[in-house]
Amino acid sequence: MSIDNRKERPTIGQIMDENGVGRRRFLKYCAGITALMAMPPGMTAAFAQQLRAARRPTIIYMPFQECTGCLESLTRSFAPSLESLMFETISLDYNHTLQAAAGDAAEEARHEAMEEAWGEYILICDGSIPTKMDGIYGTSAGHSFTDQLHEAAEGAAAIVAVGVCASFGGVGAAYPNPTGAVGVSEIIKDKPIINVPGCPPIPEVMTGTLVSFLASGVPDLDNNLRPKAFFGNTIHDRCYRRRFYDRGLFAESFDDEGARNGWCLYKLGCRGPTTYNACATIKWNGGTSWPVEAGHGCLGCSEPEFWDQGGFYEPVTSKLFNDTGQIAAGAAAGVAVGAAAAVAANRRKKKLSGTADKETSS
Amino acid sequence: MTLLEFSRGPMLHFALFVFVFAVLWRLISTFMLGWRKRKSEWRTTSGSSAVKGAIAVGNRSWPHPEFLERTAFGEAVGYGYHIGLFAIILLGAPHVIFWKNLFGISATWWPTIPSGIIHVISVVTIFLLLIATIRRYMHPPLRRISNFDDWFTLVILFGLMISGVMAVFGLGGRYEIILAVHIISFNVLLIWFPFSKLMHAFYILPARFFIGYTHAKKGAST
Incomplete structure (x- = not known):
C-alpha cells in the first residue's frame, strides 16, 4: 500500500462518529485510560485529540503455541462496551482463529495485509514459541513458528505479546520445557515489544495498551516490558x-x-x-x-x-525444593565428622596426658 | 531463574545443608570431648550437681547484683534485641508460615502476633541493634574484644532486619527483589552461623549448665 492509500484509512475519530459514539462518551473513555495510565488530568484532551486523529491501525494477530484463552478473553466481553468498540475499530487483518479464510487463502491474506501496511502494522502475538529442534514443535502453513515470527516482526511497527505465554513462555516454558518454549522478546530484539501478560490478560488492559500506543506510542514499560500503567503495582x-x-x-x-x-x-x-x-x-x-x-x-x-514458583497453595516465601535427602545426608555427615573430630581430640588428649604423667613421675 | 526463585530454591537448599552439617559437626565434636579426668573425690552427687547446673543457667542469665549499675544498660539492650528477634522470627505470621512450610508441619496451635505489633517490634529491634552496635564500637573493652566475626554478623543482621522492614512497608523498590534480598540475607546467616559466634545460640545454655555442674562437684566437701 502506498502512503496515499494509507492516508485513505479512516481515523479512529471518524469510526467513532460513524458508530454514534458521542464526544462526551469518547472523552470519558479517554479520561479513564489516562487516569489508568497515571497521566495528569490535563493530558486527557490532548490524548483524545491524538487518538481521534490516529488512523485505523492494521493488526496482524499471530497465534503460536497457545490455548486461545487470551483471544477468548479479548473477544468475549461481558457486554458491548466502548472498550470492545475500540477493539473493533482496529483492522484485524489476520487471525486464523477468527477469520473465515483457511489454508493458502488465509496465508495470502496475511501477506497481502503485511505488504500493504509494511512498517506500520501492529503485530499481536499469542502463545509461546517453541525453539528446540529448529522450532519443529510448532508449525503452520509449512513454516515453523520461529520463522513466521521473524517474518511478521520484520515489517511491524511494534509487537504486542498478549498473554503470559507470548510474554514469558507461560505454561509451554514450564519445567521441563520440552519444546524449548520462549516468549517473543527472547527472539525478537530489534522491535519495540510490549508485554501484556496474564492467563489470560484483562481485556481492558489489552485495549488500553493498544489505545495508548495509537495515541502516544510505546508506553512506559517495566523491566519485563509491561506497561507500568497497568503493571506498576502489586x-x-x-x-x-x-x-x-x-x-x-x-x-x-x-x-x-x-x-x-x-x-x-x-x-x-x-x-x-x-x-x-x-x-x-x-x-x-x-x-x-x-x-x-x-x-x-x-x-x-x-x-x-x-x-x-512452587505449589499454587504454598505461600510466596515457601521453599522451592522438595528433595530433603541431601540435607539429611548433610546431617549424617555432620554427626560423623563431629564424632571423628572428637575421637581424634580425645586420643590426642590422652596421649598428651600420658606424656605429662611420665614427665611427672620421672 | 529470578532472584527470588534462586533465594527460595538452590541457595536456601545449599544454606540449609551447610547449616545442618556444620552445626552438628561442631556440637557433636564438642559434646563428645567428655569430662576432664579428675583425681580427687567429687564433692557432690551427680543429681545435686545437675540441680546446681540448672540454677547456674538461671543465675548467669541475669546480671550480677554487684555490677548491675554498670551493666544494666548493656544487658537491657542485649535482652531487648534478642527478645525482639525471637518474637519476629517465631511469632511473625509470614515467618511462621515459612517455618511450617520448611518443616512440612501444619501446627495449627502455633500462634502469631498481629502484623501491626510485629512492625513496631521490628523497628524497636533495629533501633536496639543499632544502639548495641554503637556501644560495641564506643566501649573500649568491647571494641578490643570485637573482631571480624562480630562486625560481619552485625552486617548480616542489619541486612536481614532492614530488608524485612522494607518488604513489609513496601519501601525501596519492587517487593520481590526486597523479599529476595531478605531471604538471601537469611541464607547467608545460615551459612555463616556455624562458623561464627552465633553458635552461642546452641552453646550458651549447656555451657552455663556445665560450669554450674562442675563447680558443684569440685572442691572439698567439708
Missing part, C-alpha cells in the same frame, strides 16, 4: 483484603471462618505480594469481580515462570 498493594494482612488475620483453609470473613489469603498461597497486575483495580467481566474477591488467591499469572 495485587497485594491494591487488594481490598490487604487490611486483614496488616492485622494478621488470615484464612487457614478455604472453608474456615477466616475464609468466610474474607480475610487475607496469603497463607493459602496467594501470590498477590509478588504479582504485578491490575486485577484488583480493573477487575474482570466488566468490573464485576476478580479471583481474590471470588475467594481464591492470586496465582501470579502475569509474572515470568509463574508455573514454576
Whole structure:
C-alpha cells in the first residue's frame, strides 16, 4: 500500500462518529485510560485529540503455541462496551482463529495485509514459541513458528505479546520445557515489544495498551516490558483484603471462618505480594469481580515462570525444593565428622596426658 | 531463574545443608570431648550437681547484683534485641508460615502476633541493634574484644532486619527483589552461623549448665 492509500484509512475519530459514539462518551473513555495510565488530568484532551486523529491501525494477530484463552478473553466481553468498540475499530487483518479464510487463502491474506501496511502494522502475538529442534514443535502453513515470527516482526511497527505465554513462555516454558518454549522478546530484539501478560490478560488492559500506543506510542514499560500503567503495582498493594494482612488475620483453609470473613489469603498461597497486575483495580467481566474477591488467591499469572514458583497453595516465601535427602545426608555427615573430630581430640588428649604423667613421675 | 526463585530454591537448599552439617559437626565434636579426668573425690552427687547446673543457667542469665549499675544498660539492650528477634522470627505470621512450610508441619496451635505489633517490634529491634552496635564500637573493652566475626554478623543482621522492614512497608523498590534480598540475607546467616559466634545460640545454655555442674562437684566437701 502506498502512503496515499494509507492516508485513505479512516481515523479512529471518524469510526467513532460513524458508530454514534458521542464526544462526551469518547472523552470519558479517554479520561479513564489516562487516569489508568497515571497521566495528569490535563493530558486527557490532548490524548483524545491524538487518538481521534490516529488512523485505523492494521493488526496482524499471530497465534503460536497457545490455548486461545487470551483471544477468548479479548473477544468475549461481558457486554458491548466502548472498550470492545475500540477493539473493533482496529483492522484485524489476520487471525486464523477468527477469520473465515483457511489454508493458502488465509496465508495470502496475511501477506497481502503485511505488504500493504509494511512498517506500520501492529503485530499481536499469542502463545509461546517453541525453539528446540529448529522450532519443529510448532508449525503452520509449512513454516515453523520461529520463522513466521521473524517474518511478521520484520515489517511491524511494534509487537504486542498478549498473554503470559507470548510474554514469558507461560505454561509451554514450564519445567521441563520440552519444546524449548520462549516468549517473543527472547527472539525478537530489534522491535519495540510490549508485554501484556496474564492467563489470560484483562481485556481492558489489552485495549488500553493498544489505545495508548495509537495515541502516544510505546508506553512506559517495566523491566519485563509491561506497561507500568497497568503493571506498576502489586495485587497485594491494591487488594481490598490487604487490611486483614496488616492485622494478621488470615484464612487457614478455604472453608474456615477466616475464609468466610474474607480475610487475607496469603497463607493459602496467594501470590498477590509478588504479582504485578491490575486485577484488583480493573477487575474482570466488566468490573464485576476478580479471583481474590471470588475467594481464591492470586496465582501470579502475569509474572515470568509463574508455573514454576512452587505449589499454587504454598505461600510466596515457601521453599522451592522438595528433595530433603541431601540435607539429611548433610546431617549424617555432620554427626560423623563431629564424632571423628572428637575421637581424634580425645586420643590426642590422652596421649598428651600420658606424656605429662611420665614427665611427672620421672 | 529470578532472584527470588534462586533465594527460595538452590541457595536456601545449599544454606540449609551447610547449616545442618556444620552445626552438628561442631556440637557433636564438642559434646563428645567428655569430662576432664579428675583425681580427687567429687564433692557432690551427680543429681545435686545437675540441680546446681540448672540454677547456674538461671543465675548467669541475669546480671550480677554487684555490677548491675554498670551493666544494666548493656544487658537491657542485649535482652531487648534478642527478645525482639525471637518474637519476629517465631511469632511473625509470614515467618511462621515459612517455618511450617520448611518443616512440612501444619501446627495449627502455633500462634502469631498481629502484623501491626510485629512492625513496631521490628523497628524497636533495629533501633536496639543499632544502639548495641554503637556501644560495641564506643566501649573500649568491647571494641578490643570485637573482631571480624562480630562486625560481619552485625552486617548480616542489619541486612536481614532492614530488608524485612522494607518488604513489609513496601519501601525501596519492587517487593520481590526486597523479599529476595531478605531471604538471601537469611541464607547467608545460615551459612555463616556455624562458623561464627552465633553458635552461642546452641552453646550458651549447656555451657552455663556445665560450669554450674562442675563447680558443684569440685572442691572439698567439708
